[in-house]
Amino acid sequence: MANSNGDFEIPKTCKAGVVMNEGPDFKVVVEDVPVPEPGDRFSLLTPPGPNDVLIKLNATGICYSDIHYMLNDLPIPKMSAFGVRSPGHEGAGVIVKLGSNVKNWKVGDRAGIKPAYDACFNCELCWSAKETYCDESTQIGLQFPGSYQQYVLSPARYTQSIPDGVDDFTAGPIMCSGSTIYCSLKESGLKPGDWAVFPGAGGGVGHMGVQLAKAMGMRVVGVDGGFEKKALCMKLGCEAFVDFTKVEDVAAEVVKICDGKGAHGVFVTATNASAYAAAPMMTRISGKVMCVGLPPTGTAIAGADPLLFVGKNLHVIGTKVGSLLDTQKALEFAARGLLKPIYEVYPLAKMPEAVAKLQSGQVAGRLVVDFNS
Known part of the structure; x- marks a missing residue:
């Protein structure tokens, strides 16, 4: 909630779905975790810096890639190898705090996070809108705390703008799917x-x-x-x-x-x-x-x-998840009323049930978690 000055009151902790017992018998529990500060070190891959934004998520989609990360059934390192406990990469919400170097966003802007966390923006792949294949492209929800956590950091240069007319429950699943x-x-x-x-x-x-x-x-x-x-x-x-x-x-x-x-x-x-x-x-x-x-x-x-x-x-x-441009194009289809994710909303407290339902393969459309209910 914003105060009279337009600034957001940011708590010290927030709710998050965290994975316990990674592997075939994993489970998800909802607990309090620290709210990160722009520049906090959450990964060994990148040093802290002032170029992040802090996003308060209103919604996150639940994707089967999250299940893969929690099951450890893909040929990639475990979440725990990066100190990450919360998967998720389909988040939509509002920017509540800026790193000191951030000039291209303002507090209150609507924003989303996608599976790819960042890229180098200094190679042929990045220059040709294939930055998700960049050697330095990292993954949120695997190498960085993901959208199962209500407050998340995102590099300002790789944060997705959400257009007017696309609500957060629609925008979240579009970030990946x-x-x-x-x-x-x-x-x-x-x-x-x-x-x-x-x-x-x-x-x-x-x-x-x-x-x-x-x-x-x-x-x-x-x-x-x-x-x-x-x-x-x-x-x-x-x-x-x-x-x-x-x-x-x-x-x-x-x-x-x-x-x-x-x-x-x-x-x-x-x-x-x-x-x-x-x-x-x-x-x-x-x-x-x-x-x-x-x-x-x-x-x-x-x-x-x-x-x-x-x-x-x-x-x-x-093909992998789309680029910044691909995501923007998909959001434009939604803004025009031509793409409407079909979803079932779960309150945050029932996130573990949503994950279990998706894992069972009994979901038509998408499951979306409401952080505010």
Whole structure:
């Protein structure tokens, strides 16, 4: 809350969801943690400095990447190796304090944080809007305290502005999911009228991909399981839906729907081996398999027999979360009413329940935690 001078009253501690017992038996608990100061050292990767902003988050999305970090099932160091206890990378809120060098923000500005925490901005990748691939790009919620914590630091130069007309519960999930799938759609090069297929269409990333692809003029097919996912996908713009719990040969059904030739692009937002195995079979000649979802290490292969690659001129492309520009473009779709994340809101005290629900795979759309309830 701001005082009569327009300054925010910043507490010494704040609530945060912290992970206990990293690994297969992890759990999340809500407890008090210190509120950081701009310049505090929270990682061995960067020295303290006056170039940060302090953001009070109003909302955070819950992403399956958070589950991966807590399970330790990706080939990366543990959160605890960096002294981090709170994951999360889909935060939206308001700037409440500035580092002494910060000139491009003011207290009260709305701002968000994304999976990538910062980059060098002095290399070819950064100059070409691919800064998430920069060698010096670090990850919030892994190497720095993430958006499960209400007050978080963010480098001023890599903090995302949230446009008017996009509320925090919408903006939070777009910081990762919306940005990620916008980037993949852009990288695919698909054109209006092309067939775009989304294995995992009813999930947090997939359901935003359905909307964005529709807004870009593509013909959209959703692949997922269950009536709830089907209803969501058809409501959001799918021209057809294939239920993998009812259809024996999903790939054949997709090919049939897509003019009998297959999809121009298959955007694998699901995280299981079967989705990746089926994707190459869904494409037409010169089709593209876009790898988005992250399966646990060693559980899936993105590819097929080389004869299929040769015979279909098949392209397999991986894309990460989008750049600052990609995220801004996704937010602009939201501001125009063309991207509306479907979410269920949980109060902060029930964050552990939200995490458990997502881990169980029973979520249609996105789960968002309200820090103020």
